[in-house]
Amino acid sequence: MPRAEVIPPTEAIPHAEGVSNDEFRAALARLAAGVVLVTAHEPPLSTDGPRGEDAGMTATAFMSVSLEPPLVLVSVRNGSRMDDLLAEQPLWAASLLTESQRHIAGRFAMKGRISDRLLFEDIPYRRGKVSGAPLISGALAALECRTEQRVEAGDHTLVIGRVLTAELPSAEGGPLMYFKGRYRQLGS
DSSP states (O other), X not given: OOOOOOOOOOSOOOOOTTOOHHHHHHHHTTSOEEOEEEEEEEOOSSTXXXXXXXXXXXXXXXXXXXXXXXEEEEEEETTSHHHHHHHHOOEEXXXXXXXXXXXXXXXXXXXXXXXXXXXXXXXXXEEOTTTXXXXXXXXXXXXXXXXXXXXXXXXXXXXXXXEEEXXXXXXXXXXXXXXXXXXXXXXX
């Protein structure tokens, strides 16, 4: 049986001819995705310094990777606050948002937004027992994770996390979805 030749990834593959960034975005906008809020707690730099801060990021590129062991993946933009934090802090969380939590998704997806401390100010949450990260109250599910692997992929990093805890705090409402550039509800 002939063997497939494996080409080592030594150089970047150029962008495909005829596929513009706008065309690529438009095509992938037709893929419906659930919306999660990924959070992490940045510990204080020292015991006598200022307290640590929470950070959050809205993500639609989030998926299950493995059942044994339980792994999930989130894609974060290179150089973003969350990318920098998850490079240093291996513990993080993901809250799977409900259709009534659209305002939370929008708040943490804003470009040029205010500080994360102010973004969390009026959102009900509790701290994860393992990660210390904010878990959004009323979410469909909440996962606490530990980074197992980081894979650079173009202008994003794929963060693969082992799920350490999984909770189902709410059975109310449906999932918040993202489709064609807008937040939506199932059936809408």
